[in-house]
Amino acid sequence: MLYAIFGVQTFLQRDLELRNLSLFNRRKGFSYLFQKSLLFPFSISFFLSQGFIYLFLLSSRKSSSPAAIMSSSSPKMITLQSSDGETFEVEEAVAMESRTIKHMIEDDCANSSIPIPNVTSNTLTKVIEYCKKHVEAKSDEEGLKSFDAEFMKIDKDTLYDLLMASNYLDIKSLLDLGCQTVADKIKGKNPEEIRKEFGIKNDFTPEEEEEIRKESPWVFD
Amino acid sequence: MWSNLPFDLLANIFSFLSPDSLACAKSSCRHWHQCARYLATPESQRRHPPWFIALPNRSRGLFCCAYNPIDDSNSSSSWYMLPLDFLPIPTRPVSATAGLVLLRSTSTTPFQLAICNPFTRQFRHLPTLNVTRINPAVGVIELDPGHQFGELNFRAYVAGGMSEAPGGGALYEPKVEMYDSRCDTWKVIGSMPVEFAVRLTVWTPSESVYSNGILYWMTSARAYSVMGFEIATNSWRELSVPVADRLEFAALVQRNGKLTLLGGKCGGDACIWELGEGDVWRMIEKVPFELGMRFLGGKGCWDSTKCVGNNGIVCLYKDLGSGMLVWREVVDEGRWEWFWIDGCCSIRGQQLQNFQIKGLLLHPNLAHSSLLNA
Numbered sequence: 001m002l003y004a005i006f007g008v009q010t011f012l013q014r015d016l017e018l019r020n021l022s023l024f025n026r027r028k029g030f031s032y033l034f035q036k037s038l039l040f041p042f043s044i045s046f047f048l049s050q051g052f053i054y055l056f057l058l059s060s061r062k063s064s065s066p067a068a069i070m071s072s073s074s075p076k077m078i079t080l081q082s083s084d085g086e087t088f089e090v091e092e093a094v095a096m097e098s099r100t101i102k103h104m105i106e107d108d109c110a111n112s113s114i115p116i117p118n119v120t121s122n123t124l125t126k127v128i129e130y131c132k133k134h135v136e137a138k139s140d141e142e143g144l145k146s147f148d149a150e151f152m153k154i155d156k157d158t159l160y161d162l163l164m165a166s167n168y169l170d171i172k173s174l175l176d177l178g179c180q181t182v183a184d185k186i187k188g189k190n191p192e193e194i195r196k197e198f199g200i201k202n203d204f205t206p207e208e209e210e211e212i213r214k215e216s217p218w219v220f221d
Numbered sequence: 222m223w224s225n226l227p228f229d230l231l232a233n234i235f236s237f238l239s240p241d242s243l244a245c246a247k248s249s250c251r252h253w254h255q256c257a258r259y260l261a262t263p264e265s266q267r268r269h270p271p272w273f274i275a276l277p278n279r280s281r282g283l284f285c286c287a288y289n290p291i292d293d294s295n296s297s298s299s300w301y302m303l304p305l306d307f308l309p310i311p312t313r314p315v316s317a318t319a320g321l322v323l324l325r326s327t328s329t330t331p332f333q334l335a336i337c338n339p340f341t342r343q344f345r346h347l348p349t350l351n352v353t354r355i356n357p358a359v360g361v362i363e364l365d366p367g368h369q370f371g372e373l374n375f376r377a378y379v380a381g382g383m384s385e386a387p388g389g390g391a392l393y394e395p396k397v398e399m400y401d402s403r404c405d406t407w408k409v410i411g412s413m414p415v416e417f418a419v420r421l422t423v424w425t426p427s428e429s430v431y432s433n434g435i436l437y438w439m440t441s442a443r444a445y446s447v448m449g450f451e452i453a454t455n456s457w458r459e460l461s462v463p464v465a466d467r468l469e470f471a472a473l474v475q476r477n478g479k480l481t482l483l484g485g486k487c488g489g490d491a492c493i494w495e496l497g498e499g500d501v502w503r504m505i506e507k508v509p510f511e512l513g514m515r516f517l518g519g520k521g522c523w524d525s526t527k528c529v530g531n532n533g534i535v536c537l538y539k540d541l542g543s544g545m546l547v548w549r550e551v552v553d554e555g556r557w558e559w560f561w562i563d564g565c566c567s568i569r570g571q572q573l574q575n576f577q578i579k580g581l582l583l584h585p586n587l588a589h590s591s592l593l594n595a
Contacts, residue, residue, distance in 0.1 A: 160222055167230050175233065183237035191248040198223035200250045212254070215342065216244040216587075218287070218301040 078105070079113035080128075086121040087113055090128055097131040099170035118168050123161040126151075130174050152181045156198070190219075224250045232260040239269050239291055240340065240585035241301065247587065258589050270549075271531060272585055274303075274339065275541055275565070275578040276314040276322070285339060286541060286565055286573075287585070300565045307342040310335075314579045316428040318361045318375040319402075320586030321593075325359070332357055332382060334400075336373075336593070340585045343593035347400060350379060350407050354394045357382025358421040360429030360436040360450065364402075373402035373592050378429075378436060380413055380450065381421030393418040397450075411455040417448060427527075430473040432480040432496075437473055445471045447482075463494055463502045469523040474530025477550070481505075481530065483537065485523025489513060491537075493548075508537075508546065509559055516546045531582040541565050542575035 078095040080088045095114075096102045104114060116124060130151060137143050154162070159181060166174040186194055195202055204212065213220050226234075235243055235257055247257030273288040283306060289299045312324035312335060326333040331353045337344040357379045364374040377400040384394040395412045413421075424440045425448075431437075436450045437460075444465040449458050462471055468484040475481070480496040491508035508516075516537060517523065529536050533550035542564040550557050567573055 156223075163226075163230060167227070175230075179230070179234045180237050182234045183242075186234075186238060186246050187242045189242075189245060191245050194246055194249045198249075200224040200253075202249070203224075203251050204254075208251075212248045216248065216340070218303045219241055219244040219248075 080124065081113045081115045082119055082121040082124045083117050084121050086124075088121075088124060088128055090132070091135075094128065094131045094135050097134060097171055097173075098127075099172075101169065116169070119165045120161070123158070123165045126154075126158070126162060127165055127169065127171070127174065131171065134173065148177055152177065156185075224252050226252075228256050228260060231256045235260075237268060239289065240272065240587060241289055243587055244340075257587060260588065269584070270534060271582040273529075273536055273538075273545070274317070274322070274581045274583050275538075276305075276581065278313065278577040278579050286568065286578075287339075288562070288565070300568050302568045302571075303339045304342075305339065308337065308344055314581060315359050316361050317581035317583045318363045319373060320584055321373070321375075322581060322583065323359070323361055323377065330355060332379070334359070334377060334379075338586060338590070338593060340587050341589050341593070343590065345593050347377070348405065348407060350398055351409050352384055352394060352396050352398060354379075354382035354384040356422055357394065358425045358429065358438055360431065360438070362431045362436070362452075373590065375402050376400060378450070378452075379407075381418040381425070383422055393422055397455075413450075413457050417457050417459075420448065427472065430475050430480065432475045432478065437480060439471055439473050441471075445484075447473065460496075460500055463504070470526045470528075472526075472528035474528060474535055475532070476530060476535065477532050481535070483528050483530075483535070485526055487522070489517065489521050491523065493535075506548070506557070512546055512559055512561060515561065516544065518543065527580060529580045529582055534582065536580060536582070538578070538580050540575055541573065541578050545580075 076092040077089050078092050078101070080090060080095065080101075082088070092105070096105065101114060119127070133147050133151075134144065137147070152159070159178060162174070163178040163182070166178060185197055189197065194200070202209075231253065235246065238246060243257060247254045270290045272290065275286040275288070277285065284302050284304045287301045287303055289301065308324075310329075311327045313327050315323040315325050315334070317323070321336045321338050324335045324337060326335060332350060332355055334347040335345060336347065358381050360378040360380070362376050362378075364376060366372070366374055378397065379400075380397045382394045383391045386392040393415055395415055395418045396409050397411050397413055398407050399410045400407045420440045421438060425438050427439055429436045429438050434451060434453055436452065438448045438450075439462075440446055440448055445462040445468055446465065447460040447462060449460060450456075451458070462468065462482065462484070464484065464486065465471075467486050469487050470483075470485040472483050473480060474483065476495070482494045482496070482502065483491065484494070485491040489510075491513055492504055493506040493508070494502040495505045497503050516526075516539075525539050527538055529538070533552075535548040537546040537548075544564045545562040547560040547562055548557055549560060564575075565573060566575075
């Protein structure tokens with residue numbers, strides 16, 4: 001293709017040269033000048049256009065990919081990598097449920113795969129499951145409610161990991177859901193029961209405990 | 222693991238807890254205690270309804286009672302007893318604002334205000350007024366929460382009362398003073414017409430209600446009427462009360478931005494009016510007959526009724542042992558419904574004697590405020 005352009009260019013150049021020569025030889029005058037003046041910008045613009053065509057073909061070849069041609073039908077995929085090295089391919093819309101990842105994509109830092117250093121593959125699987133469902137069934141409020149209720153039927157360790165992950169990834173709906181679940185486990189319990197539930201050690205000194213009791217005497221009856 | 226959750230995450234969890242659950246949670250370990258003590262989230266106010274606090278009406282009360290509208294615990298009583306032994310002087314409650322109770326001192330003759338938080342057991346005097354007076358009317362407005370944590374956000378207005386005349390004797394004080402919690406000072410902001418000062422001093426038993434830039438007081442000079450103080454323009458006006466001559470009891474509350482009036486007629490009826498455009502009262506609701514009769518307890522007289530209300534809730538009450546009538550907005554449904562709440566005769570097995578109360582609606586604030594250290 002390039003050679004063809006080059007060939008045409010040289011041919012025309014030589015042609016023009018010949019014409020100029022003949023013009024010069026033949027006669028001088030207004031018509032001669034007129035012709036020359038026409039030819040000169042014409043040739044310049046012709047060379048310029050060749051240059052533009054060349055550059056356009058170069059750029060299109062570089063970025064031409066099946067995805068660009070078919071962009072209207074298949075979604076862009078993002079790769080996430082958990083702390084233990086496993087990779088997950090998710091749709092961009094699903095990944096964008098996380099504000100942290102959304103900012104990375106917008107700031108153009110998400111070229112190959114995004115590492116998520118604080119989240120293990122088990123937790124990341126659950127997070128992706130949640131985000132997928134919430135993107136797919138966005139308008140189905142009832143369906144999402146029952147999904148959320150089932151989703152939160154997990155042991156406390158998984159709940160803890162989910163909380164930390166959704167906090168890091170900044171997924172507000174999952175974070176609030178997790179916090180509400182923890183709050184529900186706290187409700188209706190006295191401090192000793194709360195400690196048992198969450199494996200919390202009582203690290204108050206006896207004096208401090210006395211202070212605490214005096215602070216909120218209305219719950220300690 | 223759980224005891225080391227980052228503070229912001231823990232604060233988010235705590236914002237889903239009602240005050241009694243939060244009190245238990247913060248008593249479990251040091252980390253949680255720190256978080257609850259110093260981090261108050263405004264979300265928790267949105268998520269939980271206010272509590273009804275029954276404060277003793279007369280001088281030195283040893284405790285007050287708080288009613289939890291949502292009962293998560295398994296205990297049979299939703300009432301809690303909050304000791305008031307941390308109050309250094311005898312006081313009488315005025316109103317509630319910004320998670321605090323505003324009190325007026327009953328031991329000192331010149332008028333003095335104080336604030337306290339019955340849930341954190343903190344108390345503080347407010348500075349003395351510029352103009353010494355006795356028995357004025359008090360108005361309070363809550364300001365939008367500021368950016369600094371622990372900031373107190375309210376303004377108090379004092380108007381009327383009696384002060385010493387220059388040559389001896391007493392006069393009705395026309396100067397109006399304002400206290401801004403952010404500056405912690407009183408400022409004289411203007412004067413009021415003397416006849417209004419008289420009525421505010423003599424015939425204004427209840428505290429003010431704030432609605433749309435105006436502080437309203439219900440006065441009962443023979444027949445009920447309402448006085449309004451427009452803060453921005455510093456002007457005073459008077460509003461009539463519907464069927465004022467037939468009302469045995471009348472009270473103002475603020476309901477979702479509208480000034481609302483509850484009135485009980487002799488004969489047992491009670492109606493609710495709302496103030497609309499052009500200062501016209503429009504009847505919007507009647508107290509259901511059966512509930513009304515139950516509340517009156519067969520006496521058929523509204524005399525000792527009192528009322529308190531705030532945004533989505535209105536309470537009619539008498540004293541601690543008698544039942545309460547509550548008119549509450551159902552969240553997300555835009556309609557209101559009536560409830561009956563039994564009076565409080567015992568809390569956690571301890572029998573209580575009945576006493577006269579002043580009821581306030583308060584969002585319990587369990588966070589310690591450094592500004593409340595006396």
